[in-house]
Amino acid sequence: MKTVSSVRELRAAVAEARAAGKRVGLVPTMGNLHSGHAALVRRATQLADFVVASIFVNPMQFGANEDLDKYPRTLAADQETLFEAGCDLLFAPTVAEMYPRGMQGQTRVSVPGVSEGLCGGSRPGHFDGVSTVVCKLFNMALPDLAVFGEKDFQQLAVIRRMVSDLNMPIEIFGEPTVRAEDGLALSSRNGYLTAEQRAAAPRLYATLMQMAARLRDGKSDISALIRDGARQLEEAGLRPDYLEVREASNLQPATLEDRHCVILAAAYLGTTRLIDNLAVDLGDSAKS
Structure with a gap:
């Protein structure tokens, strides 16, 4: 090379x-x-x-x-x-x-x-x-x-x-995003995390996974989904910058009628800002 x-x-x-x-x-x-x-x-x-x-x-x-x-x-x-x-x-x-x-x-x-x-x-x-x-x-x-x-x-x-x-x-x-075994998305900024912060960091992806499951289940409106997800992040010690559900192709705010969504988040652990996202394909079977 x-x-x-x-x-x-x-x-x-x-x-x-x-x-x-x-x-x-x-x-x-x-x-x-x-x-x-x-x-x-x-x-x-x-x-x-x-x-x-x-x-x-x-x-x-x-x-x-x-x-x-x-x-x-x-x-x-x-x-x-x-x-x-x-x-x-x-x-x-x-x-x-x-x-x-x-x-x-x-x-x-x-x-x-x-x-x-x-x-x-x-x-x-x-x-x-x-x-x-x-x-x-x-x-x-x-x-x-x-x-x-x-x-x-x-x-x-x-x-x-x-x-x-x-x-x-x-x-x-x-x-596709490469992740550590505990789910944390690999990032150059992960090196800024203390040991305690690194232990808490996987909660970001875990929260996105829980939100995606609820979206697929069709039992939660999007505003409630975001509100509950933000609370989970805060309880885990993360300070949300944003947490949103968008339509995947144009990044407009998603509705329950959208079939291809992405949950996007940014949150701080101390001074380190982590970002992550999770695409959610609702297909034709999700309930609206």
């Missing part, structure tokens, strides 16, 4: 792969990689002949009081993870390479609708930062496809809408 830091080197490597008739896949990351990221790369190797991963801690998607400065930079370990997962090329640019005119002078990409509310409501400007940097990475690497994790469900929806609206010739694939 080769590591490059400039757009010129990236494009040269991709052009060489294309000249050999290879299909190019991209896996954008912010580094501090875990087995969930490795699963994205492995999926990309199944879909493409030449896999590019990027590591860039994007300052544009961090708010003023968020953890940009303390976000772990673990390049050597990340290179090993990517190599073992089958990555062919790592693009690890500097901020100056990504934003040569600075972030204030950077053209931005905004995706309305699906970026609003949920994480978009809690983190103003976050998804403009995400869509802008992903758009730039797409234009730099020119991939045929890209793979993203479904743990960041709203982010995946934003990227899919951006690709559709801007007629980008890129296939977007979602990879």
Whole structure:
């Protein structure tokens, strides 16, 4: 696996792969990689002949009081993870390479609708930062496809809408969330948790599972479902940021008539913000 830091080197490597008739896949990351990221790369190797991963801690998607400065930079370990997962090329640019005119002078990409509310409501400007940097990475690497994790469900929806609206010739694939044995979704931010907080963290996914069971049973209206779920999180020591049930395709608030829903949550344990989601297919048998 080769590591490059400039757009010129990236494009040269991709052009060489294309000249050999290879299909190019991209896996954008912010580094501090875990087995969930490795699963994205492995999926990309199944879909493409030449896999590019990027590591860039994007300052544009961090708010003023968020953890940009303390976000772990673990390049050597990340290179090993990517190599073992089958990555062919790592693009690890500097901020100056990504934003040569600075972030204030950077053209931005905004995706309305699906970026609003949920994480978009809690983190103003976050998804403009995400869509802008992903758009730039797409234009730099020119991939045929890209793979993203479904743990960041709203982010995946934003990227899919951006690709559709801007007629980008890129296939977007979602990879199921990778979880620890106790159900906690793997995240780079899990490393911030104390031992006590880590023991409580699986209650987030357990609450989503209980809510999904009640949705399938059809015995609870959605507002009561959310209210009870929030109470369960608080009783477990988590501080809910949001807990919502949305229609899966457009992220509009769900009704009991919707057949494909997703329960989305963000909650704090101390200062660590965890997110998770669970898709619920109600089919034709759910009661309304």
